[in-house]
Amino acid sequence: MDAFIRFTNQTQGRDRLFRATQYTCMLLRYLLEPKAGKEKVVMKLKKLESSVSTGRKWFRLGNVVHAVQATEQSIHATDLVPRLCLTLANLNRVIYFICDTILWVRSVGLTSGINKERWRTRAARHYCYSLLLSLVRDLYEISLQMEQVIHDKAKKEKSASQDPCGYSVADEETEWLQSFLLLLFRSLKRHPPLLLDTVKNLCDILNPLDQLGICKSNPGIIGLVGLVSSIAGMITVAYPQMKLKTH
Amino acid sequence: MDAWVRFSAQSQARERLCRAAQYACSLLGHALQRHGASPELQKQIRQLEGHLSLGRKLLRLGNSADALESAKRAVHLSDVVLRFCITVSHLNRALYFACDNVLWAGKSGLAPRVDQEKWAQRSFRYYLFSLIMNLSRDAYEIRLLMEQESSACSRRLKGSGGGVPGGIETGGLGGPGTPGGGLPQLALKLRLQVLLLARVLRGHPPLLLDVVRNACDLFIPLDKLGLWRCGPGIVGLCGLVSSILSILTLIYPWLRLKP
Numbered sequence: 459m460d461a462f463i464r465f466t467n468q469t470q471g472r473d474r475l476f477r478a479t480q481y482t483c484m485l486l487r488y489l490l491e492p493k494a495g496k497e498k499v500v501m502k503l504k505k506l507e508s509s510v511s512t513g514r515k516w517f518r519l520g521n522v523v524h525a526v527q528a529t530e531q532s533i534h535a536t537d538l539v540p541r542l543c544l545t546l547a548n549l550n551r552v553i554y555f556i557c558d559t560i561l562w563v564r565s566v567g568l569t570s571g572i573n574k575e576r577w578r579t580r581a582a583r584h585y586c587y588s589l590l591l592s593l594v595r596d597l598y599e600i601s602l603q604m605e606q607v608i609h610d611k612a613k614k615e616k617s618a619s620q621d622p623c624g625y626s627v628a629d630e631e632t633e634w635l636q637s638f639l640l641l642l643f644r645s646l647k648r649h650p651p652l653l654l655d656t657v658k659n660l661c662d663i664l665n666p667l668d669q670l671g672i673c674k675s676n677p678g679i680i681g682l683v684g685l686v687s688s689i690a691g692m693i694t695v696a697y698p699q700m701k702l703k704t705h
Numbered sequence: 706m707d708a709w710v711r712f713s714a715q716s717q718a719r720e721r722l723c724r725a726a727q728y729a730c731s732l733l734g735h736a737l738q739r740h741g742a743s744p745e746l747q748k749q750i751r752q753l754e755g756h757l758s759l760g761r762k763l764l765r766l767g768n769s770a771d772a773l774e775s776a777k778r779a780v781h782l783s784d785v786v787l788r789f790c791i792t793v794s795h796l797n798r799a800l801y802f803a804c805d806n807v808l809w810a811g812k813s814g815l816a817p818r819v820d821q822e823k824w825a826q827r828s829f830r831y832y833l834f835s836l837i838m839n840l841s842r843d844a845y846e847i848r849l850l851m852e853q854e855s856s857a858c859s860r861r862l863k864g865s866g867g868g869v870p871g872g873i874e875t876g877g878l879g880g881p882g883t884p885g886g887g888l889p890q891l892a893l894k895l896r897l898q899v900l901l902l903a904r905v906l907r908g909h910p911p912l913l914l915d916v917v918r919n920a921c922d923l924f925i926p927l928d929k930l931g932l933w934r935c936g937p938g939i940v941g942l943c944g945l946v947s948s949i950l951s952i953l954t955l956i957y958p959w960l961r962l963k964p
Contacts, residue, residue, distance in 0.1 A: 468714055470714065505814035506814075509759075509814070516764060517719065523706055524713075566753050567756075
């Protein structure tokens with residue numbers, strides 16, 4: 459219970475837990491809706507989802523400052539590609555949080571002259587840009603890890619003085635693909651924070667793509683990927699060493 | 706900026722900020738009503754207050770576990786009175802949060818058959834009991850400190866050769882019996898006690914903060930249960946003051962009263 463309390467004492471921990479609940483409701487609703495006789499349950503799930511989603515806005519208020527601080531920190535990254543990608547990603551997050559705050563002001567009724575659809579589209583667009591840039595950074599880090607794996611393997615083989623195996627003599631396409639996937643798997647296995655971050659960003663990006671109409675999917679898929687990314691987020695909060703660090 | 710990030714990373718801090726905002730809205734709504742502001746503005750403030758209240762209920766989901774853990778820890782305290790007061794206070798808080806969760810389930814539509822009035826009254830009752838326990842603990846701590854302070858004073862006086870006791874230095878709980886005192890002596894005794902109390906509280910800011918906070922909080926359940934109707938203005942003001950004080954204890958952890 460102590461670990462649960464320490465987890466929920468952090469705003470991010472609670473927020474991820476509620477997010478997981480929200481997307482679980484979305485997924486369950488999609489699965490139960492076609493079934494007959496489940497209307498009451500579906501209605502309750504919808505109400506839970508909407509109240510959790512509204513309540514989560516309170517967790518996001520003031521996150522503009524967090525994003526600005528993250529931008530300042532990412533300017534000091536050593537490598538050029540992560541520095542560029544992360545700074546731009548965090549700038550887009552700042553704009554996303556500003557749009558989100560404006561939507562909140564509209565939703566609590568403090569002002570009525572705000573075009574909800576337009577601001578929602580803006581927020582989704584900037585969220586999408588920030589996720590794309592984070593993914594570019596993840597791909598860059600993956601490529602570095604893959605180079606490292608090849609390098610280590612080559613060193614091991616040189617010292618064992620054996621013929622280089624597998625992928626260096628691959629001629630056929632399927633063998634090349636297989637060895638590429640194996641290399642990718644090995645690099646990600648060595649670096650769990652990178653795997654977690656990549657999975658989280660890939661799952662997260664489907665939601666804004668669906669909202670912007672670029673890649674329409676159904677609520678079931680959105681719910682599933684939202685749940686997976688929330689669980690990945692909860693793991694990074696519960697185990698801070700699993701968070702992807704910038705050097 | 707760094708301070709805000711660290712502060713808002715605690716979920717309790719965010720909940721306290723929402724509480725402060727909620728009672729500020731309540732106070733503002735009352736003030737606007739008194740001064741005849743437009744009904745549109747009043748409606749907006751009331752709506753914001755409603756959103757804040759519901760949002761806080763969501764933010765508080767899971768606080769029962771926290772209160773139970775604190776009660777478990779308090780059982781191991783050495784002082785009997787403190788152990789009793791703090792444990793019972795935390796248990797009542799846990800019950801208050803449980804009732805609050807039921808109210809949230811009712812308001813968000815998950816359990817539409819929940820009798821909102823009944824559960825609200827229950828939750829305020831538990832809240833009131835917990836505040837009474839807190840105030841008893843504060844009174845006990847104050848009494849201990851006053852005894853300590855007065856015995857330290859009398860020791861100092863004895864040590865300095867016992868001259869004419871000046872002002873507050875006597876702290877005479879059972880002073881040398883001057884015959885036929887009556888009312889003036891009672892008034893003097895009372896004055897000395899009050900001065901000793903002021904001295905003790907001045908020297909222990911966490912205790913002072915806790916007393917003021919609990920005293921302000923007390924008005925809220927008293928008003929809601931109908932025991933002492935003080936009006937929305939007073940409730941809003943007291944709620945705002947107690948929220949600001951608890952935000953201070955979060956920003957400066959040394960201001961927190963430790964058992």
